[in-house]
Amino acid sequence: xxxxxxxxxxxxxxxxxxxxxxxxxxxxxxxxxxxxxxxxxxxxxxxxxxxxxxxxxxxxxxxxxxxxxxxxxxxxxxxxxxxxxxxxxxxxxxxxxxxxxxxxxxxxxxxxxxxxxxxxxxxxxxxxxxxxxxxxxxxxxxxxxxxxxxxxxxxxxxxxxxxxxxxxxxxxxxxxxxxxxxxxxxxxxxxxxxxxxxxxxxxxxxxxxxxxxxxxxxxxxxxxxxxxxxxxxxxxxxxxxxxxxxxxxxxxxxxxxxxxxxxxxxxxxxxxxxxxxxxxxxxxxxxxxxxxxxxxxxxxxxxxxxxxxxxxxxxxxxxxxxxxxxxxxxxxxxxxxxxxxxxxxxxxxxxxxxxxxxxxxxxxxxxxxxxxxxxxxxxxxxxxxxxxxxxxxxxxxxxxxxxxxxxxxxxxxxxxxx
Numbered sequence: 001x002x003x004x005x006x007x008x009x010x011x012x013x014x015x016x017x018x019x020x021x022x023x024x025x026x027x028x029x030x031x032x033x034x035x036x037x038x039x040x041x042x043x044x045x046x047x048x049x050x051x052x053x054x055x056x057x058x059x060x061x062x063x064x065x066x067x068x069x070x071x072x073x074x075x076x077x078x079x080x081x082x083x084x085x086x087x088x089x090x091x092x093x094x095x096x097x098x099x100x101x102x103x104x105x106x107x108x109x110x111x112x113x114x115x116x117x118x119x120x121x122x123x124x125x126x127x128x129x130x131x132x133x134x135x136x137x138x139x140x141x142x143x144x145x146x147x148x149x150x151x152x153x154x155x156x157x158x159x160x161x162x163x164x165x166x167x168x169x170x171x172x173x174x175x176x177x178x179x180x181x182x183x184x185x186x187x188x189x190x191x192x193x194x195x196x197x198x199x200x201x202x203x204x205x206x207x208x209x210x211x212x213x214x215x216x217x218x219x220x221x222x223x224x225x226x227x228x229x230x231x232x233x234x235x236x237x238x239x240x241x242x243x244x245x246x247x248x249x250x251x252x253x254x255x256x257x258x259x260x261x262x263x264x265x266x267x268x269x270x271x272x273x274x275x276x277x278x279x280x281x282x283x284x285x286x287x288x289x290x291x292x293x294x295x296x297x298x299x300x301x302x303x304x305x306x307x308x309x310x311x312x313x314x315x316x317x318x319x320x321x322x323x324x325x326x327x328x329x330x331x332x333x334x335x336x337x338x339x340x341x342x343x344x345x346x347x348x349x350x351x352x353x354x355x356x357x358x359x360x361x362x363x364x365x366x367x368x369x370x371x372x373x374x375x376x377x378x379x380x381x382x383x384x385x386x387x388x389x390x391x392x393x394x395x396x397x398x399x400x401x402x403x404x405x406x407x408x409x410x411x412x413x414x415x416x417x418x
Contacts, residue, residue, distance in 0.1 A: 006331050006332050006335060007335055009332050010336050010339060011339070013332070013336060014336060014339060014340075020307070024344070025340050025343045025344040025347070026344065027296075027344065028294075028340060028341060028343075028394075029343075029344040029347040029348040029351060030293075030351075031290075031293040031391070032294065032344070032345055032348025032351075032387045032388065032391050033347075033348045033349075033352040033354075033355055034289075034293050034352075034355075035289075035290030035291070035293055035294060035352070035383075035386075035390075036290075036353070036356065036384060037352055037355035037356045038286050038289060038290055039286050039383045039386075040352075040356045040359075040378050040379065040380070040383055041286075041356070041359055041376075041377055042283060042286035043286075043378035043380065043383070044375070044376030044377040044378040045375075045376055046282060047376060048372060048376040056151060057268045057271050058150065058241035058242055058243055058268065059243045059244045059247050059250040059267065060241075060242040060244070060250055060254045060257060060265055060266070060268075061239060061241055061242075061266050062105075062239070062240040062241075062261065062263045062265050063097075063099070063238060063240070063265075063266075064097055064098070064263065064264060065264040097123075098236050098237065099237045099238065099239075099240060102235055102236075102237035102240065103235055103237075105261050106118050106120055109240070114244055114245060114246070114253065115244055115245075116149070116150070116243045116244060117146050117150055117243060118240060118241070118242055119142065119143055119149070119150050119151075119242075119243075120142075120143055120146070120223065120237045120239070120240055121141060121142055121143075121147070121223075121237070121238065121239040121240075121241060122140075122141035122227060122230070122232075122236060122237060122238050123138060123139070123140055123141075123238050124138065124139050124141070124193060124194075124226060124229070124230055125137075125193075125194060126138065126191050126193050127192045127193075128173075128177065128181065128191060129190040130181040130182075130183060130189055130190070133180075135177065135180060136217070137216075138218050138219070139191065139218075139219050139226055140219070140220050140221070141220075141222065141223045141224075141225060141227060142223060143223050144163065144165050144166060144222060147241075150241060150243045153207070153220070156208055156209045157172065157205050157206070157208075158175065158205075158206050158208045159184070159205055159206040160172065160185050160203075160204045160205025161204075162205065164205060165204065165205075165220060165222045165225075167204065168225070169199065169200070169201050170201060170203075170221065170222070170225070171189065171191075171201040171202065171203055171204065171220070171221045171225075172203070172205035172206070172207050172219060172220045172221075173205075173207065173219040174208070174209070174214055174215035174216060174217070174218055175206050175207065175215045176212060177215065177216055177218075178203075180216070183203055184206070185203055185204065185205060185206060186202070186203065187202075188200050188201070189203055191229065193229060193230055195230070195231065197230065199228075199229050201221065201225070207219075207220065242257075247268065250267040250268055250269065251270075253267075254266065254267040254270075290387075291390065294387075294390050294391055294394050299398070302401065302402065326407035329403075329407045330404060330407035332403075333399055333403035334396070334399050334403045336399060337396060337399020337400075337403070338392070338395065338396060338399070340395055340399075341391055341392045341396065344395075345387070345391040345392060348388075348391065349384050349387065349388060352384065353379075353384075356379065357377075359375050359377055360374055360377040361374055362375050364376075
């Protein structure tokens, strides 16, 4: 089989129907460009949302959960062993929120080479008082350096600095809370706890995350400030937050820490299960839309090659009459589809990158992500590879059926008909 001659004939057929060829190539190029830009944008958006989740959620959280005791006294009785026991209205055991031996646990965790850092925290429900106004909320007592290392809280502070929390009796409140109580940096806010303790704290910063529940109810103080407010010693810790170098280990390590330290643990996937489902669905939709576009372009190529076969019956008959086999004719039309696919695919990659770059410079502003100023784009080379491979596959399949039809043309019937 003379491949050079086959390609030469294919190029002549393409030039004979140049307008239709260009339309088919443009269809392939547009499909690939839309596929790349759509998947790149959706992946960038998922990455942005994943970042938001991880910026606020530890990979592993260790705490004491309020729950009923697993071993009831009745289970320990020898008289009822082997019997079916029904127990109703079990009251939860008051283990307290404090993590026993927390300093030793934190020290052990910090020596684990799988862990980036450990951030202890004290969470307390309080009432914020300003004049006659009382608003329920939460205070998060944090280790300022560790908390900022893991969760980049400083990125969300609109007024003041996170380091100012190291001052005695200082607090950073959410923007929603400051707006409700007409408070600003430098003002004094009174905080009362559930056990009756009352303290006056100086506002050293305003925090805006873009999440109403946080901005309206939460605030941050230094760890020792919250411990003093609650009347607790310096080893009083309610949460131990852990971030890992490889977050994929979070599920297994959460189980490991639960067994080792006898604490309740939760990983970031369990804490954000609904969010992860949304990211997966968005990815599926973007890939589905892109693939549908490529399939539609494939149908366009199929129709164009089909029409070309009907119009070029005489040429096909002459080729066969002059010694070309059915296999040669088949490869001529397969070559047509491959040429259209390669040409359209090449320009599709270029325009896909251009469209992605245009999206990447469109201004984007959100208080929840102050560090992001444009729409997110993921320039992953695998998307370009998937696009060109699927385009070639689609065009090859689209050209295969018309090519097989052309290979079965009987030159005698065509010439006799003429």
